[in-house]
Amino acid sequence: MAKMAVIEGSHAIAEAAKVCRPAVVSAYPITPQTHIVEDISQMIADGELMNCEYVRTESEFSAASVILGAAAAGTRVFSATSSQGAVLMYEVLFSMAGMRLPGVLAMANRSVSSPLSIWNDHQDAISARDNGWIQLWAEDNQEAADMIVQAFKIGEDRRILLPVMVNLDGFLITHTYEPVEILDQNMVDEFLPPYEPLYKLDPKDPVTMGALAQPEYYTEARYMIHYAQLCAKDVIEEVAEEFGKKFGRYKGGLIDTYKMEGAEVVLISMGSVIGTMKDAVDEMRAEGIPVGIVKIRSYRPFPVEALREALKGAKVVCVLDKNISMGMEGAVFTDLKAALYNVKGSPDILGFIIGLGGRDITITDIKNLTNKGFAKMRGEKVSEMEWYKLDVDILPEGI
Amino acid sequence: MAALEDLFASGHRACAGCGCSLFLKTLLNVTGPNVIITEATGCMEVISTPYPESAWKVPWIHSLFENAAPVAAGIEAALKATGRKNDTKVIAIGGDGATIDIGFGNLSGVMERGHDILYICYDNEAYMNTGIQRSGSTPYDASTTTTPAGKVSFGNQSQKKNAPAIMAAHGIPYVATTSMGYPADFAKKVRKALSIEGPKYIQVHATCTPGWGIDSALSIEILRLAVETAMYPLYEYENGEVTSVKKIKGRKPVREYLEKQKRFSHLFKMPNGDKEIEKIQQIADLNAKHFGLDVVEKAKPKEAKAE
Numbered sequence: 001m002a003k004m005a006v007i008e009g010s011h012a013i014a015e016a017a018k019v020c021r022p023a024v025v026s027a028y029p030i031t032p033q034t035h036i037v038e039d040i041s042q043m044i045a046d047g048e049l050m051n052c053e054y055v056r057t058e059s060e061f062s063a064a065s066v067i068l069g070a071a072a073a074g075t076r077v078f079s080a081t082s083s084q085g086a087v088l089m090y091e092v093l094f095s096m097a098g099m100r101l102p103g104v105l106a107m108a109n110r111s112v113s114s115p116l117s118i119w120n121d122h123q124d125a126i127s128a129r130d131n132g133w134i135q136l137w138a139e140d141n142q143e144a145a146d147m148i149v150q151a152f153k154i155g156e157d158r159r160i161l162l163p164v165m166v167n168l169d170g171f172l173i174t175h176t177y178e179p180v181e182i183l184d185q186n187m188v189d190e191f192l193p194p195y196e197p198l199y200k201l202d203p204k205d206p207v208t209m210g211a212l213a214q215p216e217y218y219t220e221a222r223y224m225i226h227y228a229q230l231c232a233k234d235v236i237e238e239v240a241e242e243f244g245k246k247f248g249r250y251k252g253g254l255i256d257t258y259k260m261e262g263a264e265v266v267l268i269s270m271g272s273v274i275g276t277m278k279d280a281v282d283e284m285r286a287e288g289i290p291v292g293i294v295k296i297r298s299y300r301p302f303p304v305e306a307l308r309e310a311l312k313g314a315k316v317v318c319v320l321d322k323n324i325s326m327g328m329e330g331a332v333f334t335d336l337k338a339a340l341y342n343v344k345g346s347p348d349i350l351g352f353i354i355g356l357g358g359r360d361i362t363i364t365d366i367k368n369l370t371n372k373g374f375a376k377m378r379g380e381k382v383s384e385m386e387w388y389k390l391d392v393d394i395l396p397e398g399i
Numbered sequence: 400m401a402a403l404e405d406l407f408a409s410g411h412r413a414c415a416g417c418g419c420s421l422f423l424k425t426l427l428n429v430t431g432p433n434v435i436i437t438e439a440t441g442c443m444e445v446i447s448t449p450y451p452e453s454a455w456k457v458p459w460i461h462s463l464f465e466n467a468a469p470v471a472a473g474i475e476a477a478l479k480a481t482g483r484k485n486d487t488k489v490i491a492i493g494g495d496g497a498t499i500d501i502g503f504g505n506l507s508g509v510m511e512r513g514h515d516i517l518y519i520c521y522d523n524e525a526y527m528n529t530g531i532q533r534s535g536s537t538p539y540d541a542s543t544t545t546t547p548a549g550k551v552s553f554g555n556q557s558q559k560k561n562a563p564a565i566m567a568a569h570g571i572p573y574v575a576t577t578s579m580g581y582p583a584d585f586a587k588k589v590r591k592a593l594s595i596e597g598p599k600y601i602q603v604h605a606t607c608t609p610g611w612g613i614d615s616a617l618s619i620e621i622l623r624l625a626v627e628t629a630m631y632p633l634y635e636y637e638n639g640e641v642t643s644v645k646k647i648k649g650r651k652p653v654r655e656y657l658e659k660q661k662r663f664s665h666l667f668k669m670p671n672g673d674k675e676i677e678k679i680q681q682i683a684d685l686n687a688k689h690f691g692l693d694v695v696e697k698a699k700p701k702e703a704k705a706e
């Protein structure tokens with residue numbers, strides 16, 4: 001019988017990391033990631049995490065560098081961070097993906113300074129979008145834990161060899177208690193075999209890693225990372241299905257859908273807001289309103305084909321972006337438009353900047369913006385991109 | 400006896416007379432093959448690994464400019480966790496810019512946490528890879544591209560950061576300065592460092608032909624002059640205490656060191672240049688005093704007066 005427990009998201013993630021048997025863990029504390037690394041510290045102190053070196057660095061930059069080095073030495077590595085910590089890691093994240101070193105980073109998503117805010121949005125991960133890491137997004141505690149296990153398997157696949165970032169909303173997942181099925185060590189061992197690196201730093205078989213590339217090689221090296229990301233589209237689906245068969249839980253591959261039968265307006269987002277969206281959709285469906293949800297589980301690679309398929313028949317799509325690319329719009333909104341451009345009969349797309357810096361997103365909010373979708377469908381004038389519930393009263397006059 | 404194979408192969412792109420590439424070659428002759436090297440971005444990284452070539456016949460990794468130390472720490476942790484540590488030595492290498500400036504904070508973290516690695520800073524006293532800009536290890540009055548001598552400037556106006564003392568203040572088991580002018584001293588110190596468990600730091604003075612503006616044939620001679628003038632004192636710290644210094648017999652005036660290098664040539668042309676040279680002499684005098692470098696000729700015992 002599977003063991004259930006009502007635990008904090010952070011604890012579920014730490015437990016998941018543990019059963020993946022990482023050889024090296026390195027991290028630096030930052031709210032709201034702290035509970036994850038504290039839990040791992042306790043596991044080490046209690047002898048529950050054997051054959052694992054936990055390196056408590058003086059910064060996130062070093063934590064990322066430590067896991068990069070350990071991955072290059074051929075071992076399975078784990079780290080966790082958030083917000084400013086992720087930004088401080090920025091340079092190393094590029095380097096690690098560029099060297100094709102797998103590893104998993106749990107990202108407790110949080111807004112980025114300035115102004116200082118410790119609360120949730122998706123800016124940290126979105127701004128680390130182009131560094132070559134695979135980005136997966138979890139909806140709840142269970143999915144976050146399961147995703148950690150899947151992430152190792154995806155990244156270590158010989159077709160991929162890339163590091164994977166598992167995104168989980170700060171506080172909304174990290175600090176929330178939910179019933180979670182604890183991953184069984186034996187089952188995880190069967191699902192996730194020990195990491196066999198293709199190359200490693202070893203005096204018995206010397207290799208040079210991180211060489212200098214002149215213009216005649218750089219493009220091809222970058223193309224290979226891109227190619228691995230494209231291959232990951234299949235691998236992410238395969239791994240999710242295999243996980244589903246083994247553990248009895250399937251929360252989607254690249255995407256997941258909810259109540260899409262006959263949906264005319266479709267809501268799209270990533271992370272824990274999907275839960276609120278489901279509640280709102282349940283209520284609206286009960287009133288006979290044809291609305292459904294597409295949840296993005298993999299943001300990089302971006303599931304272009306899966307989205308095209310899922311959105312066939314949709315009239316209007318509302319994208320909820322908990323991030324903003326300054327001077328443009330929400331990142332998912334932009335990407336979705338690009339994915340559907342030139343697709344015959346593709347739906348109208350509306351973008352909403354919402355939930356920045358921890359601002360609540362309620363069921364009412366979801367219904368409101370769904371209504372805007374239907375208004376658009378009826379041909380009413382609706383702005384294509386909106387900063388949802390922007391409080392103009394606190395803006396300076398004239399803005 | 401079979402000839403020693405060069406683990407740092409020739410054919411790399413270093414300039415003639417480069418003291419830094421001599422350092423790499425000598426280092427691997429001392430360590431042998433059972434090492435893993437991490438190296439910072441900089442001249443020695445660039446000249447040794449233009450893809451698809453590599454001068455390295457030992458496992459080697461470069462990640463970034465400022466993370467050779469924590470990458471080495473990660474490797475050490477991985478070897479420990481998987482029981483592969485055996486006798487494999489992990490060595491991190493960085494130029495003075497990588498080490499003493501941009502990577503100094505995380506180097507401190509690695510030293511403080513007690514990782515069993517040897518960090519070697521090759522100190523060519525500026526950022527050479529990017530075109531001779533000053534670093535925290537550039538000596539007083541040296542002209543660099545960011546501290547050029549000019550009508551109202553004698554060049555770099557700050558003194559060399561005392562990185563070895565700061566490393567020693569971490570209480571690590573071994574810190575040493577050495578010079579490629581004395582390969583035997585270098586080899587001895589590397590061997591000693593590798594025999595000690597825990598974090599070790601070695602700073603090795605090494606020339607840069609264009610950066611210092613020197614005749615490539617004089618590389619070794621100039622490095623020796625740095626030691627003989629007390630501009631670059633050689634010493635060892637063990638567990639925070641100075642345990643040995645390389646004594647100087649008949650210390651030479653700093654002029655003899657300065658005049659052979661273009662980076663100091665303005666001092667010999669500008670009005671008041673003499674005064675600046677005098678200031679540099681004082682820096683050397685202080686080094687000599689601090690480490691007790693001068694060999695004092697013992698006064699002959701007075702002969703008993705003839706009755």
Ligand SMILES: Cc1ncc(C[n+]2csc(CCOP(=O)(O)OP(=O)(O)O)c2C)c(N)n1
Nearest residue numbers: 440441442464494495496497525526527528
């Ligand atoms: C974060 C970052 N900043 C700046 C650079 C540019 N850069 C590359 S090497 C280098 C200087 C290297 O100087 P040093 O460490 O003294 O080694 P040297 O080139 O003298 O051997 C600089 C500034 C970089 N690669 N990364």
Ligand code: SF4
Nearest residue numbers: 413414417442607608
């Ligand atoms: S520029 Fe200086 S450090 Fe770089 S290879 Fe030439 S001599 Fe050596």
